[in-house]
Every structure is written in structure tokens, then in C-alpha cells.
Amino acid sequence: ASSPTCHQSVRQPTSAMKESSQQTSRRVRAVVVDDEPPARDLVKEFLSEYEAVDVVGQAGSVSEAVACIEEEGPDLVFLDVQMPDGDGFDVLERIEHLPDVVFSTAYDEYAIQAFEAGAVDYLLKPYKQSRFDTAVERVLAQHARRSREGTSASSADGAAIPDAAADDYADRIADLLQAAKAPGDAPERLYVRHGDKIIPVETEDVLWIEAAGDYSKLHTRENTYLSSKGIGALSERLDEKRFVRVHRSHVIALTAVDHLRSDDSGGYVARLVDGTRLRVSRTYAPQIRDRIV
Numbered sequence: 001a002s003s004p005t006c007h008q009s010v011r012q013p014t015s016a017m018k019e020s021s022q023q024t025s026r027r028v029r030a031v032v033v034d035d036e037p038p039a040r041d042l043v044k045e046f047l048s049e050y051e052a053v054d055v056v057g058q059a060g061s062v063s064e065a066v067a068c069i070e071e072e073g074p075d076l077v078f079l080d081v082q083m084p085d086g087d088g089f090d091v092l093e094r095i096e097h098l099p100d101v102v103f104s105t106a107y108d109e110y111a112i113q114a115f116e117a118g119a120v121d122y123l124l125k126p127y128k129q130s131r132f133d134t135a136v137e138r139v140l141a142q143h144a145r146r147s148r149e150g151t152s153a154s155s156a157d158g159a160a161i162p163d164a165a166a167d168d169y170a171d172r173i174a175d176l177l178q179a180a181k182a183p184g185d186a187p188e189r190l191y192v193r194h195g196d197k198i199i200p201v202e203t204e205d206v207l208w209i210e211a212a213g214d215y216s217k218l219h220t221r222e223n224t225y226l227s228s229k230g231i232g233a234l235s236e237r238l239d240e241k242r243f244v245r246v247h248r249s250h251v252i253a254l255t256a257v258d259h260l261r262s263d264d265s266g267g268y269v270a271r272l273v274d275g276t277r278l279r280v281s282r283t284y285a286p287q288i289r290d291r292i293v
Contacts, residue, residue: 006031006057006068028143031057031072033065033091034080034104039125043078043104046132052140062086066094074099076139078123081105089114089180097196098170100142102135111180118176167193171228174198186239190218192225201225203242207256207272209234211249221274244288246270246280257292 030053034040040058047053057072059065062085069077069091077099079088088103103122105111115122121135170193177191177198189200201218210217211231218225227234235243235251245251252270260268266282268289280288 006059006064006071026143028053028076028140029056029072029074030054030076030078031059031065031068031074031099032078033059033068033083033088034078035060035083036080039080039104039127042127043132046127046129047136050136050140053136062088062090062094065091069095069097069099073097075143076100076102078102078104081108081111089177092173092177092198093181093200095197098173098193098198100139100169101173102139114176114180114183117179118172118174120172120176170198174228185237187237190227190234192218192227194223194225199225203238206243207253207274208276208278209243209251219276244284244291246278246284246288248281250278252278252288254288254291257288260288260292 030047032040032043032047032055034043037060040060044055044058047055053076056074057068059068060083062083065077065079065083065088079091079101081088081103082105092098092101101120103111103115103120104125104127105122106125112122121138123131123135174191174193177200178187181191181200182189188203190203190206191198191200193199201220205220206218207221208219209231210219212226214230216227216229216231216234218227229237231249231251235245238251242255243251243253252272256272256274258271258273260270260280263269263279267285268280270278270280270288272278
């Protein structure tokens with residue numbers, strides 16, 4: 001198959017165009033990613049019926065998709081999972097701005113489990129137009145709501161995205177990537193949102209973890225990252241040979257401990273290699289004492 005170009009000519013309106021039930025104040029800019037030209041053409045054909053949607057680019061590989069998304073800053077990406085130079089999850093790791101994404105796949109048990117873990121939209125091949133229309137309507141509804149709320153922009157081309165909704169969506173994509181790229185216990189990477197993108201944090205770089213309500217803060221030497229997982233759920237997944245719970249609000253990496261000092265009440269104060277001091281409560285003191293002292 002010939003390599004597609006990111007740029008698309010503006011398609012002409014047709015008499016068969018659908019008027020979405022969702023009125024948006026700005027057109028939704030879409031990119032179609034699939035290594036099979038017939039699949040791309042079918043998605044574009046379905047989208048051509050929507051007056052509110054402009055297809056601004058297409059791509060047939062991971063590298064082309066990343067370049068096209070970075071160049072066009074679309075609101076919406078139809079993203080195939082299986083591609084010759086990687087998968088759709090690789091695309092999400094590499095882009096700087098996170099658009100709305102509708103995934104597509106031939107039946108793939110592991111991909112579907114990941115989609116459901118992240119509670120994100122996906123289409124099974126061969127496409128059914130009714131299911132496709134449902135996914136498009138859902139995206140248009142989100143954009144209509146954002147337009148009504150008149151919230152500040154965070155996408156690459158200035159699309160309005162409310163902070164709370166954007167954060168929730170990014171957290172779901174992070175959950176998806178965790179399930180797809182680092183499933184199971186003791187993962188080597190933790191996927192988190194950071195600004196407008198999703199990034200992997202290597203667990204070997206994490207010095208300590210701090211509870212932050214329903215979330216957790218991952219502290220490394222260079223940065224602090226916010227995980228959508230609570231500290232309890234996160235600590236259960238981490239490698240118990242490398243991490244230990246020392247307080248209801250803290251988990252520390254054993255390799256990050258410089259020394260312990262008794263607090264004269266049955267607990268300790270742990271000094272970490274970056275100078276951070278954390279209280280080790282009496283309840284958790286035996287766990288760390290047996291492994292360090």
C-alpha cells in the first residue's frame with residue numbers, strides 16, 4: 001500500500017450529510033490512523049456524512065501517526081491498534097497533546113481488556129455504521145458541552161477542554177496504557193498524565209510515594225507526577241522487594257533510604273537520598289526495621 005499523506009483535501013458537503021444531535025460551535029478536526037487503506041477509506045466515508053467533522057489527515061503507521069497528530073493537533077483520532085511498526089498504544093506514548101481517541105481493532109482479547117480497563121471507546125472490525133455513529137455522537141456531545149462551558153483550551157490547536165473532564169479522560173488513557181503495556185503486579189513502569197500527555201515513569205526512578213486524596217504523587221529526583229491510583233491500590237501493585245509502606249500516607253523505595261532515626265515513640269524518621277524526611281509510623285515500623293536496620 002502507498003504511504004498516505006497527513007494532509008487531506010477539504011471534502012465537499014454531500015446531500016446525505018448527517019446533522020448531529022449535538023450542536024458544536026467549531027468543527028471537529030479528525031485524523032484517521034490505520035495501516036489498511038480500505039479501512040481508512042471506510043472511516044473517512046462514514047465521517048464524510050457528518051457536517052461537523054473535517055478529516056484533516058490520515059496515517060498508515062505509528063511514525064506517520066505521531067507526525068500527523070503533532071502537525072495537525074486534531075480534536076479526534078480514529079486509531080487502529082495493530083500496525084506494522086508498533087501499535088496504537090505506542091502512538092499515545094509519543095504524542096505531546098492528547099486528543100479524543102476512538103480505537104479500532106480486529107478482535108484482540110488483550111486489547112479489549114485494556115480498552116475496558118481504561119473505559120475508552122473502541123470499534124471492532126469489520127465496522128458497523130450504527131456502532132460507528134454512536135462513537136462519533138459521543139465525541140460530538142463532548143465537544144458541544146465544552147463549547148457551551150466556554151472553558152480554556154489545552155489541545156494543540158486551541159480546542160477548549162475543561163480541566164476536570166480533560167484530567168479524567170487523561171487518567172483513563174493512562175489506565176489503558178498501564179493495562180496494555182505494563183499489566184499485572186510489580187510493573188516496571190507506571191503511566192501517568194503529565195501536562196497534556198501521558199508518560200511512563202520508571203519505578204526504579206521513584207523515591208517515594210505520597211497520598212493525595214484519591215490520587216498519589218510519585219516523587220523522583222527530578223519531578224513529581226500525579227497518579228490516578230490511590231496509595232493503597234498502588235502499593236499493592238508495586239514490587240514488595242523494592243517498596244514498603246511506612247505510613248498511611250507514604251510508601252518509600254528501600255533503595256532511596258539513606259538512614260533511619262528513632263522518633264522515641266516506636267517509629268522512625270526516614271531520611272532519603274534526596275534529603276526528604278518522612279515519618280515511619282509505629283504501625284509500619286517493623287516492616288522497614290526488619291529490612292533495613
